[in-house]
Amino acid sequence: MNKTTEFSFVLKPSKIGGVGVFAIHDIDANVLLTLVADDYKSRALHQNDIPDDLIMYCVAKEDDMWSCPSSFNRMEIAWHLNHSDDPNAKRTGKGEFYSAKKINKGDEITIDYNSLGEPEDKKEDFYKKTL
Secondary structure, rough: OOOOOOEEEEEOOOOOOOEEEEEEEEOOOOOOOOOOOOOOOOOOEEEHHHOOHHHHHEEEEOEEEEEEEEOHHHOOHHHHEEEOOOOOOOEEEOEEEEEEEOEOOOOOEEOHHHOOOOHHHOOOOHHHOOO
């Protein structure tokens, strides 16, 4: 399919860990994935202001600042994307997500967390790139 909508994805338990985002139908390569609302905005919070159980849903920035959902009790589905070294989706510099290859119905949508722009010292070991 060459288009996605709010009816293209579902949250389910993930074999990777926790909850993941899964395709409800086949998606061709290079298709915009509508994982966030058009008017979505994240917010910047200091690390000390984020409960430990919610920090996993934030992206580290410089110093102790983190990019977080605008509301933790109404998070966009994109905050549930899991990491893969061989992802089937990619993030653009504008914060949009595209299918990196064909995604089949039932596949988990994954990204490379290294594309999120976190400082190297804030990355978790499981997704740091080793040279």
